Amino acid sequence: MYQNIIIGAGASGLISAICLARKGETVLLLEKNRVVGKKLLATGNGRCNITNKNIDSLRFHSSNISFIKEIIKDFNFNKIESFFNSIGIILIELKDGKVYPMSLKASSVVDILEYEVKALGVKICCETLVKEITKENNQFIVTINSIKDLSETMALASSNSGAKAPLPSLEYKSKKLIIATGLEASSQLGGSSFGLDIASSFNHPIIATLPSLVQLCSKEDYLKYLVGVKQEGSVSLTANGEFISQIRGDVLFTKYGVSGLAVLDISREVSLRLNNYEYCLLNIDLMPDINKNQLVQLLSSRLDNKSDKPILLWLEGFINKKLAKVIIDKSKIESKILKNLNKKDINKIVYIIKNLSLEIDSTKGFDGAEVSAGGVDTKYINPKNMSSLLVDNLYFTGEILDVDGDRGGYNLHFAWLSGIRVSL
Numbered sequence: 279m280y281q282n283i284i285i286g287a288g289a290s291g292l293i294s295a296i297c298l299a300r301k302g303e304t305v306l307l308l309e310k311n312r313v314v315g316k317k318l319l320a321t322g323n324g325r326c327n328i329t330n331k332n333i334d335s336l337r338f339h340s341s342n343i344s345f346i347k348e349i350i351k352d353f354n355f356n357k358i359e360s361f362f363n364s365i366g367i368i369l370i371e372l373k374d375g376k377v378y379p380m381s382l383k384a385s386s387v388v389d390i391l392e393y394e395v396k397a398l399g400v401k402i403c404c405e406t407l408v409k410e411i412t413k414e415n416n417q418f419i420v421t422i423n424s425i426k427d428l429s430e431t432m433a434l435a436s437s438n439s440g441a442k443a444p445l446p447s448l449e450y451k452s453k454k455l456i457i458a459t460g461l462e463a464s465s466q467l468g469g470s471s472f473g474l475d476i477a478s479s480f481n482h483p484i485i486a487t488l489p490s491l492v493q494l495c496s497k498e499d500y501l502k503y504l505v506g507v508k509q510e511g512s513v514s515l516t517a518n519g520e521f522i523s524q525i526r527g528d529v530l531f532t533k534y535g536v537s538g539l540a541v542l543d544i545s546r547e548v549s550l551r552l553n554n555y556e557y558c559l560l561n562i563d564l565m566p567d568i569n570k571n572q573l574v575q576l577l578s579s580r581l582d583n584k585s586d587k588p589i590l591l592w593l594e595g596f597i598n599k600k601l602a603k604v605i606i607d608k609s610k611i612e613s614k615i616l617k618n619l620n621k622k623d624i625n626k627i628v629y630i631i632k633n634l635s636l637e638i639d640s641t642k643g644f645d646g647a648e649v650s651a652g653g654v655d656t657k658y659i660n661p662k663n664m665s666s667l668l669v670d671n672l673y674f675t676g677e678i679l680d681v682d683g684d685r686g687g688y689n690l691h692f693a694w695l696s697g698i699r700v701s702l
């Protein structure tokens with residue numbers, strides 16, 4: 279019997295294990311992957327954007343904003359920095375307040391967290407899939423499928439040709455239970471909805487989950503000419519014709535639609551609207567630093583009424599060749615050479631450059647998403663220590679809760695701070 283069982287050795291599970299063990303409590307950490315921190319290794323493109331210098335409730339999303347305000351109180355950048363310093367990880371700030379380990383390696387974050395967990399005497403069981411949790415006589419009973427034990431058992435059974443093999447141990451008990459399983463985002467890294475099933479079985483209401491920080495899919499025919507093109511732009515979203523939001527950044531054109539930082543940043547809103555069956559249109563301004571009139575002037579100044587230069591080549595002087603082709607195709611200009619281009623043609627070209635539109639049909643779903651929005655309703659969680667207000671000694675940390683953050687270190691910040699709070 280352990281004082282604590284933590285399900286999930288991701289960001290929030292590992293940090294809770296350290297904080298609880300530092301208090302002298304016994305901890306069992308169960309993880310279905312072969313290793314701990316598999317998702318962490320993929321964060322920040324392998325560099326792990328640990329947190330952000332500018333922690334503000336406006337950077338987080340939830341159906342219960344007052345929970346966020348409460349939970350980040352006194353748990354700003356400094357709090358997370360001092361935890362990481364305490365385990366020997368030094369942080370550095372790069373662009374836009376984004377904070378990384380000084381090694382710029384997510385693997386060093388995982389290695390050091392794992393060392394600390396083990397050094398504090400926490401028992402870690404990887405390849406252990408939690409199947410069911412019940413509560414009897416003030417104890418949680420956690421039923422597991424040890425993937426390793428099961429495969430060994432099966433191998434033994436077949437080598438003994440039918441002899442009865444010992445069954446793997448199937449149950450662990452604890453006083454406190456911490457659900458740190460994350461949500462459905464990136465199932466290839468361990469994402470699953472298992473934690474929601476457990477929360478529901480203990481009567482915790484759930485806010486519907488949606489993929490966020492995710493690529494967007496479109497069937498626009500012109501995309502096939504743009505695969506691989508990356509362009510800085512300003513992306514605006516309209517849903518059912520109503521302007522929703524506008525974000526500046528990279529847009530990466532792909533076979534299935536669009537990705538890139540601006541697209542990921544706007545994807546939460548798109549996900550919400552698509553889920554509501556709304557008609558979503560992205561308008562990309564491919565030259566956001568030049569206003570319409572300036573652009574008309576700039577292009578007009580390069581007209582030449584004697585030149586036989588192909589207009590594709592002329593436009594290539596201003597913008598990526600593949601985009602130039604799409605802009606010319608979409609503007610349906612009849613003239614193919616520069617000397618035939620007129621003022622109206624220029625206006626059409628400018629219109630397309632400032633308003634390249636894509637109808638969005640869907641997102642790349644949870645498997646493509648960095649995070650899941652929605653989760654366990656925080657109205658029934660104590661923001662001081664993440665305990666359930668419905669079930670004694672039950673706790674939830676990290677993404678499983680109905681809190682998600684913007685790109686830039688906010689999601690991990692929430693995972694760390696909720697993990698630390700469990701020990702308070």
Ligand SMILES: Cc1cc2nc3c(=O)[nH]c(=O)nc-3n(C[C@H](O)[C@H](O)[C@H](O)COP(=O)(O)OP(=O)(O)OC[C@H]3O[C@@H](n4cnc5c(N)ncnc54)[C@H](O)[C@@H]3O)c2cc1C
Nearest residue numbers: 286288290310321322327408459460468676677687689690
């Ligand atoms: C590619 C990618 C890059 C990202 N980059 C960043 C970044 O740079 N900065 C940032 O702030 N955020 C980033 N995020 C988001 C961030 O990683 C997550 O929000 C954060 O890891 C959530 O932590 P968690 O502890 O709640 O869950 P997780 O880290 O997802 O951990 C949950 C663990 O529970 C385990 N588990 C689930 N079900 C079971 C079960 N039944 N039995 C046993 N174990 C189980 C899973 O295998 C997993 O290891 C990124 C996400 C992805 C996918």
